[in-house]
Amino acid sequence: MTDLLNIEAVETCYGNSQALFGVSLRMQESEFVTFLGRNGMGKSTMVKSIMGLAPPVRGTIRFKGSAIEALPSYQIARKGIGLVPEGRHIFPNLTVRENLVSTAHNKQHAGNPWSLERIYRFFPRLQERARNLGANLSGGEQQMLAIGRALMTNPQLLILDEATEGLAPLVRSEIWHCLQELKQAGLSIICIDKILEPLLALADTHYIFEKGQIVWTGNSESLRASRVEIDRYLHV
Known part of the structure; x- marks a missing residue:
């Protein structure tokens, strides 16, 4: 079976600093899948390398069997990878509806493609705020919009960098519930977040990053039992 994503011996640098x-x-x-670890350990850099935002200087990244490490970001996105970036980065001067349709496409010819109507059913609050500018949304609404915008590209792999950072507990619960629904629908997901318990309930595989390397890999059952790894690599 061909891996959906296969990353081999990737090295990425920012100028003279290797990450x-x-x-x-x-x-x-x-x-x-989750990428876990403290801040500055390489999780977001790995996401940027996958998306072509910080191309690796060595190593290979294959998506559905094809090398993508040398492609520009827009081509990687068109191949079926959707990104919900850290900080959301919605378009503040566009309405909710305009944000959703701005990058919408179905390049992979999904059988049940995401549409405005489907996004609005998934996030009813976005329909209520459809004519509001992105700048006028709450943090939770902006995160829903960022997820909805990524889904409108009909990705085969959805990547969320800091999925619930800065959100109120009630909104966090709503985001986790939405990710559970996406998982049940069969969507492949990579998620970065600091809140471990919901990830333990959702994830199949965890990768712990430390100083730009993967230092632990396993499933949720193994991670629950590995208090030493949790204390050493996840806690400040």
Whole structure:
């Protein structure tokens, strides 16, 4: 079986500063994967390398069997990877509706494509705020919009960098519930977040990053039992 995502010996630098050191990982279709670790350990850099925002200087990144590490970001997105970036980065001067349709496409010819109507059913609050500018939304509404915008590209892999950062507990619960629904629908997901318990309930595989390397890999059952790893690599 061909991996959905196969990363081999990736090294990524910012100028003269190296951020990733020989990172390798594999992901299957319909799998929910997490990148865990403290701030500055390489999780977001790995996401940027996948998306072509920080191309690796060495190593390979294959998506559905095709090398993507040298492609520009827009081509990677068109191949079926949707990103919900840290900080959301919605268009503040566009309405909710305009944000959703601005990058919408179905390049992979999904059988049940995401549409405005489907997004509005998934996030009813976005329909209520459809004519509001992005700048006038709450943090939770902006995150829903960022997820909805990514889904409108009909991705085969959805990546969320800091899925619930800065959100109120009630909104966090809503986001986790939505991710559970997406997982049940068979969407492949990579998620970064600091709140471990919901990820333990959702994820199939966890990768812990430390100083630009993967230092631990396993499932949720193994991670629950590995208090030493949690204390050493996740806690400040």
